[in-house]
Amino acid sequence: MSNLSNPTYPCIAGNTLCVVLFHELELIIVPVLFLLTFLVTFIIVLVLKCSHKPSHHYRHPTNEKDVTQPRQSTNRHRNSNRRHLQGIDAPPELNPMEHEVIPMTVQTHHDVQSSSPAVPQTPTERHPGIFQLVTPLPLTFSVKQNDTITLHRAVMDRQPVILRILKQSDNARERQSFLGFAHFFAELGPHPSLPKLLGVVTVQMPLMIVVEELENRDLLSFLWRCRQDHTAQAAPCDMTERRIFAMGAQIASALEYLHSKNNIHGNVKARSVLVGRDLKVKLWGLGPAFRRKMDTGSAKDLDDIEMRKWQAPEVLAQQPLQQSSDIWSFGILLYEMVTLGAAPFPNIMVHELLQYLQRGNALKKPPNCSNTLYSIIKACCQWRPKDRASLAELNRKLQSGGRSTNDQTVLQVSEPLDMEKYMQEAGYGESVRTVV
Missing domain, CATH: 1.10.510.10 (Transferase(Phosphotransferase) domain 1)
Structure with missing residues (x-):
């Protein structure tokens, strides 16, 4: 039965405006709701996809110079510091420029923990490329030889520091003790009459603890x-x-x-x-x-x-x-x-x-x-x-x-x-x- 013969139909023949208003729900509101639902769904999917996009890109280096570093500004700063290290007078186990092939992925604190017992991460993590003018520091008075730790003087952020360095070793117990001491020292917190802990290096070997240098020694x-x-x-x-x-x-x-x-x-x-x-x-x-x-x-x-x-x-x-x-x-x-x-x-x-x-x-x-x-x-x-x-x-x-x-x-x-x-x-x- 047509709408014209429906007794409840309010519009007379030829009244277009009345017809449009009577069919407003079917012709306008429902399609608009469908369109809005589609747009909201599309936007949500787009945001989720963008949020899972990797923040670092690496490409495989074909030689030592053909290396793409992470695009973060902090790593660019580290690379510039690494270039300043060329020509330093340092022993091979300390010189980070001896093997210039830069790893394709940055070793994280978790990676270090996988090869040695867990040590809580400290907020003072340093990269070895930040040190300049590294020189061995002989002990002024030594009674017995320490076969695991060496001391070096260096410059970090334009201030003199002492590097307490663990000699490279496969001994997991020594690494645990070294990193454990760093955590123990960090947990003590700052005090005017205790040396300042300026950082630790765990991103690569050798492991280091960085403390302030006191010029007159012991x-x-x-x-x-x-x-x-x-x-x-x-x-x-x-x-x-x-x-x-x-x-x-x-x-x-x-x-x-x-x-x-x-x-x-x-x-x-x-x-x-x-x-x-x-x-x-x-x-x-x-x-x-x-x-x-x-x-x-x-x-x-x-x-x-x-x-x-x-x-x-x-x-x-x-x-x-x-x-x-x-x-x-x-x-x-x-x-x-x-x-x-x-x-x-x-x-x-x-x-x-x-x-x-x-x-x-x-x-x-x-x-x-x-x-x-x-x-x-x-x-x-x-x-x-x-x-x-x-x-x-x-x-x-x-x-x-x-x-x-x-x-x-x-x-x-x-x-x-x-x-x-x-x-x-x-x-x-x-x-x-x-x-x-």
Whole structure:
């Protein structure tokens, strides 16, 4: 039946406008809805396709120069730094330009972890191409050879740095320990009296840890230089008691920070302190603290002969290391500073030291040491751990002493350095005999 014969049909014959309005739903609205649905679906599909498009493109190189690098601006910056490395005087295992074939894919932190135990990724990842002017850094004073780690001086972002480099090895345990130390150091966080961690290199071998360079190196060598005639040297090498108080306060602050992180240093001595150009000091020598974290209850570091003249009586008696054991060693460090690098207990053999202390003996007062400084040394080196001063108390005494002490009198030691004599007095090379 036609619409014209439908009694409900409102339009009369010939009224086109009425017909269009009556059929508006079928003729206009429904087609428009279909069109909108199609457009929305098309746009969604297009967005999803674009979002899955790879962000890096590589093409296979036909030779060393025919290499397409990732298009990120950071990698272009790295490549420019790599070009600056040509001609550096560096050993083959360090020189990243020795094998100029650039890998087709960038090795990620995950790739490194597949060949060594997992270490959490740090935000300080560096690329080896960023280092310039790389030169070997000989140790100023080394008792035993380290066959796994080498040190190099370099420049990164126009500032001097030290590269702590793991020698290339197939030993997965060494890689785990190296990367574990980097993570341990990063987790400590920044502190004014700890060296700055500036980066780690895990994207390719050799693995590296990058720390700031402190120009005057370790404190023990610095103290020995201060023994020499300074007529041809700059005055800042001269040590005064006020400088000892200032340096001591900085080291005590670093120790207090480590203790707040539930760490025991266990290696406090002049060799474990680094000296900057401005003569501010920073505590280093964190290897034993890291190894104790990894090997809970292990005493292998405590049996190290080169540390025993600095260890507290309870450690010499093979009892557990305590935070107060660091305070004893800190007192020995103050003794090293005021004597310009003399060995502690010079006339006592290592295997006799515990019995010597059991009899109530203590470090003798150096000739050029004030009563104020010597009282702080004695407050640290008390036989019973609970009788030793706290680090907070030591900090207050050191800051107070620094304000009142004379800064004009330069500490002097008439006796020149005799390395063989020092090694003997410090107990290096002496066999350990446990005294029960």
